[in-house]
Amino acid sequence: MALIIRKYGGTSVASLDHIRRVAWSAASAKEKNNQVVIVVSAMGDETNRLMQLLAEITPNTTGREIDALLATGEQTCAALLAMTLESLGQKAKSFTGSQLPLLTDNIFSKARILDLPTKKLRKTLEAGFIPVIAGFQGVTEDGSITTLGRGGSDTTAVALAAALQADYCEIYTDVDGVYTADPNICPRARHVKKIAYPEMLEMAGLGAKVLHVRAVELAQKYQVSLVVKPFFNGNKQTWIISEEDVMENYIIKGVTLEKNVSKISLIRIPDRPGIAYQILSPLADAAINVDMIIQNASIDGFTDLTFTISKTDLHKATELINEVAQKINALEVQAANNIVKISAVGIGIKNNPGVAARMFESLSAESINIEMISTSEYRISCVIEEKYGELAVRAVHHAFGLDNEKELSE
Amino acid sequence: MALIIRKYGGTSVASLDHIRRVAWSAASAKEKNNQVVIVVSAMGDETNRLMQLLAEITPNTTGREIDALLATGEQTCAALLAMTLESLGQKAKSFTGSQLPLLTDNIFSKARILDLPTKKLRKTLEAGFIPVIAGFQGVTEDGSITTLGRGGSDTTAVALAAALQADYCEIYTDVDGVYTADPNICPRARHVKKIAYPEMLEMAGLGAKVLHVRAVELAQKYQVSLVVKPFFNGNKQTWIISEEDVMENYIIKGVTLEKNVSKISLIRIPDRPGIAYQILSPLADAAINVDMIIQNASIDGFTDLTFTISKTDLHKATELINEVAQKINALEVQAANNIVKISAVGIGIKNNPGVAARMFESLSAESINIEMISTSEYRISCVIEEKYGELAVRAVHHAFGLDNEKELSE
Numbered sequence: 001m002a003l004i005i006r007k008y009g010g011t012s013v014a015s016l017d018h019i020r021r022v023a024w025s026a027a028s029a030k031e032k033n034n035q036v037v038i039v040v041s042a043m044g045d046e047t048n049r050l051m052q053l054l055a056e057i058t059p060n061t062t063g064r065e066i067d068a069l070l071a072t073g074e075q076t077c078a079a080l081l082a083m084t085l086e087s088l089g090q091k092a093k094s095f096t097g098s099q100l101p102l103l104t105d106n107i108f109s110k111a112r113i114l115d116l117p118t119k120k121l122r123k124t125l126e127a128g129f130i131p132v133i134a135g136f137q138g139v140t141e142d143g144s145i146t147t148l149g150r151g152g153s154d155t156t157a158v159a160l161a162a163a164l165q166a167d168y169c170e171i172y173t174d175v176d177g178v179y180t181a182d183p184n185i186c187p188r189a190r191h192v193k194k195i196a197y198p199e200m201l202e203m204a205g206l207g208a209k210v211l212h213v214r215a216v217e218l219a220q221k222y223q224v225s226l227v228v229k230p231f232f233n234g235n236k237q238t239w240i241i242s243e244e245d246v247m248e249n250y251i252i253k254g255v256t257l258e259k260n261v262s263k264i265s266l267i268r269i270p271d272r273p274g275i276a277y278q279i280l281s282p283l284a285d286a287a288i289n290v291d292m293i294i295q296n297a298s299i300d301g302f303t304d305l306t307f308t309i310s311k312t313d314l315h316k317a318t319e320l321i322n323e324v325a326q327k328i329n330a331l332e333v334q335a336a337n338n339i340v341k342i343s344a345v346g347i348g349i350k351n352n353p354g355v356a357a358r359m360f361e362s363l364s365a366e367s368i369n370i371e372m373i374s375t376s377e378y379r380i381s382c383v384i385e386e387k388y389g390e391l392a393v394r395a396v397h398h399a400f401g402l403d404n405e406k407e408l409s410e
Numbered sequence: 411m412a413l414i415i416r417k418y419g420g421t422s423v424a425s426l427d428h429i430r431r432v433a434w435s436a437a438s439a440k441e442k443n444n445q446v447v448i449v450v451s452a453m454g455d456e457t458n459r460l461m462q463l464l465a466e467i468t469p470n471t472t473g474r475e476i477d478a479l480l481a482t483g484e485q486t487c488a489a490l491l492a493m494t495l496e497s498l499g500q501k502a503k504s505f506t507g508s509q510l511p512l513l514t515d516n517i518f519s520k521a522r523i524l525d526l527p528t529k530k531l532r533k534t535l536e537a538g539f540i541p542v543i544a545g546f547q548g549v550t551e552d553g554s555i556t557t558l559g560r561g562g563s564d565t566t567a568v569a570l571a572a573a574l575q576a577d578y579c580e581i582y583t584d585v586d587g588v589y590t591a592d593p594n595i596c597p598r599a600r601h602v603k604k605i606a607y608p609e610m611l612e613m614a615g616l617g618a619k620v621l622h623v624r625a626v627e628l629a630q631k632y633q634v635s636l637v638v639k640p641f642f643n644g645n646k647q648t649w650i651i652s653e654e655d656v657m658e659n660y661i662i663k664g665v666t667l668e669k670n671v672s673k674i675s676l677i678r679i680p681d682r683p684g685i686a687y688q689i690l691s692p693l694a695d696a697a698i699n700v701d702m703i704i705q706n707a708s709i710d711g712f713t714d715l716t717f718t719i720s721k722t723d724l725h726k727a728t729e730l731i732n733e734v735a736q737k738i739n740a741l742e743v744q745a746a747n748n749i750v751k752i753s754a755v756g757i758g759i760k761n762n763p764g765v766a767a768r769m770f771e772s773l774s775a776e777s778i779n780i781e782m783i784s785t786s787e788y789r790i791s792c793v794i795e796e797k798y799g800e801l802a803v804r805a806v807h808h809a810f811g812l813d814n815e816k817e818l819s820e
Contacts, residue, residue: 016466053490056426058497065496068504069489072482079479080463086475087468094478098508099553120553143509143530 002167003125004029007039007135007157011174012231013077014044016084022172022231023084026130030090035125037164039135039157040081042073063108067137067147071097074134074153082132091129095121097137098145102156104138110149111138116163133160151212158215162222169219169226171211176230177238178203178210180402181255185390188403191236192253196243199253202345202379216240243347251348251355252400257393261291261383262314262337263372264321265306266330271298278328279305282320288313292341292374292383306372308383311337339371340389343381344396350377362399368392412577413535414439417449417545417567421584422641423487424454426494432582432641433494436540440500445535447574449545449567450491452483473518477547477557481507484544484563492542501539505531507547508555512566514548520559521548526573543570561622568625572632579629579636581621586640587648588613588620590664590812595800598813601646602663606653609663612755612789626650653757661758661765662810667803671701671793672724672747673782674731675716676740681708688738689715692730698723701751702784702793716782718793721747749781750799753791754806760787772809778802 006026013019022038030036041047050070078094085092097104100120104111124131135153138146148155154171161169178200181189195203197220204213210228219226219240226240269275280290293307309317318335325333342363349355356373359380363370368391372383384392397403416436423429432448440446451457460480488504495502507514510530514521534541545563548556558565564581571579588610591599605613607630614623620638629636629650636650679685690700703717719727728745735743752773759765766783769790773780778801782793794802807813 016463050486053426054493057490057493065489065493065502065504068506069486069493072486072489075485076460076479076482079475079482080467083464083467083475083479092475094475096478096555099555145506145509 001033001035003035003037003164005037005039005157005161005164005166005169006172007153007170008041008172008231009153009174010041010044010047012172013040013042013081016080019043019077019081019084023081023088023090027085027088027090030130037121037125037131037133037160037166038081039133039153039160040074040077041135041153042070043077043080046073046076064144067108067111068145070147071134071137071145074136078132078134082130085130085132091127092132093124093129094132094134096134096145097156098139098143100133102138102159104140104146104148106140106142106144106146108144108146111140111146113138113148113155113159116159118163121160121164151214154212154215155218158218158222158224158226161224161226162218166224169224171215171226171228172231173210173228174230174232175210175228176234176236177228178254180253181393181397182257185257185393186255186397188394189397190402190404192238194239194241194246195253196246196347197240198243198378199246199345199347200240202343202376203254203256210238211240246347250346250400250402251352252344252346252402253348254345255393255397255400255402256343256345257389258341258343259386259389260310260312261308261339261341262311262335263306263308263339263383264314264317265304265334265336266321266325266332267304267334268302268331269305269325269328271301271303275328276305279321279324280307282324283309283317286316286320288317288320292372292381294372308339308341308372338386339383340386341381341383342389342392342396343379344400345379347378349375349380356380358399359396362395363392366391366395368395411443411445413445413447413574415447415449415567415571415574415576415579416582417563417580418451418582418641419563419584420451420454420457422582423450423491426490429453429487429491429494433491433498433500437495437498437500440540447531447535447541447543447570447576448491449543449563449570450484450487451545451563452480453487453490456483456486474554477518477521478555480557481544481547481555484546488542488544492540495540495542501537502542503534503539504542504544506544506555507566508549508553510543512548512569514550514556514558516550516552516554516556518554518556521550521556523548523558523565523569526569528573531570531574561624564622564625565628568628568632568634568636571634571636572628576634579634581625581636581638582641583620583638584640584642585620585638586644586646587638588664591803591807592667595667595803596665596807598804599807600812600814602648604649604651604656605663606656606757607650608653608788609656609755609757610650612753612786613664613666620648621650656757660756660810660812661762662754662756662806662812663758664755665803665807665810665812666753666755667799668751668753669796669799670720670722671718671749671751672721672745673716673718673749673793674724674727675714675744675746676731676735676742677714677744678712678741679715679735679738681711681713685738686715689731689734690717692734693719693727696726696730698727698730702782702791704782718749718751718782748796749793750796751791751793752799752802752806753789754810755789757788759785759790766790768809769806772805773802776801776805778805
């Protein structure tokens with residue numbers, strides 16, 4: 001007998017027919033002598049409907065009421081699914097975040113989980129019920145309803161799996177897991193059956209739209225085995241598990257392309273201690289996230305500084321940097337957004353010193369110039385001209401032997 | 411400074427525009443240095459929408475999940491109204507039944523209120539907030555969401571008024587209060603400014619669709635002054651208050667006509683102790699409510715028994731009574747649903763012995779035959795042939811001097 005947490009996203013519960021299918025599937029897992037806890041998102045575009053109501057009211061409002069409003073979407077879905085399970089002869093019970101309780105801080109709209117007592121849930125499971133949890137929501141100590149922000153229902157599911165020490169956590173979604181690259185860019189991309197948490201974090205952070213970083217981080221922290229499955233199409237699935245459980249047949253697990261990148265360069269600035277801080281702290285104050293930073297070698301006490309930010313921040317950042325440039329007497333400020341960031345991700349990187357070289361070589365073979373480079377334990381990233389982005393993905397994918405007819409075995 | 415509970419029904423909050431109007435009105439009451447607590451129903455036909463979802467799932471379900479589903483309607487509305495109040499510069503905070511908490515028993519779909527602690531609400535009021543309460547809902551001691559059944563939001567409002575010892579409780583609705591008779595039947599019916607609880611109970615129970623009996627009973631029990639106001643049309647209003655505060659200018663406060671009546675007669679049954687019980691107990695077991703009962707004088711140890719039930723129960727009741735009739739050897743069972751019940755209601759009845767006679771006289775003057783009579787402290791009711799129903803209302807209304815151009819002053 002296994003204890004399984006199953007999370008169904010909005011598209012899996014978009015209509016009563018969908019909910020019926022989810023109920024059948026959950027009931028059959030239960031019949032196989034498992035304990036099953038279900039976590040649901042709001043039905044289809046219900047959250048959008050509520051957001052639209054919100055938008056019609058003036059934005060001059062606190063998060064508390066927004067969260068109280070949005071939380072109804074998941075509550076509705078959880079109650080409907082519990083009823084549907086009952087109609088199939090199962091015992092089921094819905095729980096809101098307040099009812100569990102899933103205790104959070106009071107940062108409305110992106111609350112963080114503080115505690116998740118399991119006594120009530122365990123009793124419910126032992127009495128033979130299928131608990132159906134409204135995802136995405138929690139409650140503060142003084143009883144206000146909170147929501148967990150983006151990826152919230154995934155986070156609820158992983159938190160429950162951790163708290164209940166579940167055998168694993170299934171995430172049903174409308175994609176069939178992780179690929180070695182975006183199949184739209186790289187037709188020879190292959191499905192990935194197993195991926196380690198840090199690989200998934202790099203992939204998720206770089207734009208693979210399978211799971212939110214936060215849910216993966218939580219899974220890593222509590223060593224929750226995650227599996228992503230498509231609810232409707234096919235039976236492919238990707239396990240997200242600990243590094244030790246992923247055999248390293250492949251040095252690189254995937255290649256990602258990030259398009260939301262732009263860069264700013266300050267030309268000929270004084271090379272003195274604290275200069276980088278002086279330049280970048282106004283951006284930090286404006287909550288603009290700086291990703292890669294390169295400072296050239298100093299010549300005659302002067303240097304150049306280049307950094308990347310997301311495209312959406314470019315306008316604001318340029319304004320701020322122009323102010324700084326005047327103060328520090330920079331020669332010039334250059335801004336560009338015709339760039340992309342290509343990354344190779346894999347737990348094999350740290351033990352294989354030649355990986356970076358192989359990546360640079362494959363780009364060079366296609367006459368693609370590398371403008372910036374950054375590396376981490378699990379990732380090598382290069383900033384290149386935007387127009388070469390897709391070609392670069394295919395070149396690197398090929399260079400690391402990821403192209404194949406067969407599915408990637410690990 | 412007054413403490414006022416205001417309840418807005420579904421039609422008053424049918425759209426965001428409606429909610430904005432409600433918010434303006436509540437904010438202006440607050441600006442006049444009052445403390446205001448708002449209770450809302452679900453928006454417009456939201457509850458019907460949820461009921462329809464319910465109906466599409468098989469009816470084989472427990473009340474717990476139905477209540478969890480339905481409660482979202484009021485929660486959504488409360489959060490939207492609280493936001494709208496904030497957008498007007500007011501401090502506002504929404505509360506679900508679970509958040510108050512409004513504690514109930516666990517009879518889902520028609521839970522009864524057990525306790526309503528006010529500590530949290532008082533703190534919220536003292537901090538200058540307008541609390542916006544999701545009506546119609548409560549929570550069991552072990553945290554399950556319950557709903558209060560028909561008239562639930564009115565009941566929430568009255569319960570809050572009682573618990574907070576509010577100065578009064580305003581019920582905003584789509585009718586402009588109580589009339590001396592249904593204006594569609596009796597064009598000379600007049601608006602009533604003040605009515606005593608027991609009068610209102612008789613009126614509500616007999617079909618005046620202004621307030622649910624349960625809310626009025628609760629108001630009477632805790633001596634909560636209620637006022638019913640139309641939200642959109644005009645400024646008429648009806649106060650529902652204690653008997654002592656209503657001056658008895660009029661013996662009769664109103665005349666009601668109940669059409670959902672049918673009767674069953676058992677002819678020639680043995681007149682022995684316990685016979686009525688033997689006949690009526692199968693109806694009680696089947697949850698069929700018997701209203702009026704008449705037993706004729708005994709002749710040769712035999713008698714006839716006639717009773718009224720609602721039309722909707724006639725079929726089932728006739729079946730049950732036919733069985734009983736065989737057992738006790740009744741000569742015949744007669745059923746009829748071409749009858750109505752006309753009632754005169756007023757606290758003056760108990761002190762004016764001639765009231766019944768005047769009512770009978772006015773019916774007789776129109777050649778209307780009275781088939782059954784029942785009286786209580788505040789009401790005289792006659793069963794008559796259906797076709798005379800509306801004529802009878804006008805005749806009795808006239809006989810008690812209720813016809814008038816001017817509005818009834820008390």
